[in-house]
Amino acid sequence: MDRVLSLPLFWRVCAINGAVFTLGTLALVLSPATVSARTLGSEMLVLAVGLVVIVVLNGMLLRAVLRPLDELRSVMAAVDLRHPGRRHAAAGSEPAHALVAGFNAMLDRLEQERSASTARILQAQEAERQRIAQELHDEVGQSLTAVLLGLTQAMRDASPEVARELELVRETTRTSLEEVRRIAQRLRPGVLADLGLLNALSSLASDLAARTGVTVRRGFLPGLPALSPEVELVVYRVAQEALTNVARHARASTVEVGLTRRGGLLVLRVADDGLGAGEAAGAGVQGMRERAETVGGTLELRPRGGGGTEVLLEVPVGRTS
Structure with a gap:
């Protein structure tokens, strides 16, 4: 039996069909049933019953072989790597156990690789966040600070009308500087x-x-x-x-x-x-x-x-x- 289960699926199907047909042939040879030259109604009934038995037996054996494949197809259609952990639980005695086990092992590798890739992407994302935050703080922040100092100095020498306009510009610049600092803080905690x-x-x-x-x-x-x-x-x-x-x-x-x-x-x-x-x-x-x-x-x-x-x-x- 172990040798049969180790065969490819095609040869398993052929072996099952061959076994069923062999049993049917032996039943005809060993049983007292005969067929006349002109087939009688009772003989047709016996042949029909024998054919039904062979077909049903063949279908039951093939269903045992192919059912795990149908179940595996359903699992494959429902698999989503964003929600890991779904597997097909195959019984050890099923002929398709090796295929199901291989599919589950493939899912394990895919989920591990996806998890590792996600970790690398998030690490790179954090590094990029820190770089952008540093540039915002060092470049944009310092530039806006210099603008604020320049506006403060210009307000001292400007006329009252111009000073009021410069005050509005300074407040806008100060608001922008605070927003840049908040963005940098969110990027780099x-x-x-x-x-x-x-x-x-x-x-x-x-x-x-x-x-x-x-x-x-x-x-x-x-x-x-x-x-x-x-x-x-x-x-x-x-x-x-x-x-x-x-x-x-x-x-x-x-x-x-x-x-x-x-x-x-x-x-x-x-x-x-x-x-x-x-x-x-x-x-x-x-x-x-x-x-x-x-x-x-x-x-x-x-x-x-x-x-x-x-x-x-x-x-x-x-x-x-």
Whole structure:
């Protein structure tokens, strides 16, 4: 039997058909049934029953061989690398076990390669963010600062009418400088490296409240375990993206931001009482999921009880700090 199961599928089908036809031939040879020169009705009935038995037996045997392939086709049609983990559970005795096992192994390799590629892309993205933030701070920021100093000096020597115009220009320049600094801060979270994750999350919440007027409730559990820089960056970026989606799409009046520990999981929760998740947030949510996967975490977007949306990030950190 093991030798038969190791044959290619074509030869397995041929072997099954040959075995069925052989059994039918032996049944005709060994049984007392005969066929007259002019076939009788009773003999036609016997032949018809024998044919039905052969066809049914052949179909049952072929179904046992080919059913796993149909199931595998259904799994292949439903596989989405953005939602990893789906596999075809094949029994060890099925003839198509080797094919199913090969397909599952291929999915394992694809998911591992995709995870590694995503991690490299995100690392390159963070490096590019830092480079752009540095250039904004060093080049654009310094240039705008020099313009402010020049305008201040020019206002001292200008007439009152010209000074009023220069004051308007100076205020516009100062606003632009502050916006450049905010953009640089969002691109490179210096507060994360300088003050830690909890202070960085508090800064994000305060910035959202200042920009939008939304009430932000913070709940951070003390005594969190020591986290690696990669995990801290993932938590920070997920919270940043979630709060950005709230500001852009949710039209919420209250947002809750919490960071706690549940067993061996670090749990970040961002919930709002707005309109709920929409299509506009799809790309951002997928980016958050990909970030979570790079540190072995999971991200779930679900409706919040009472209305709104809840983003839940869970990252394994071990049961001891």
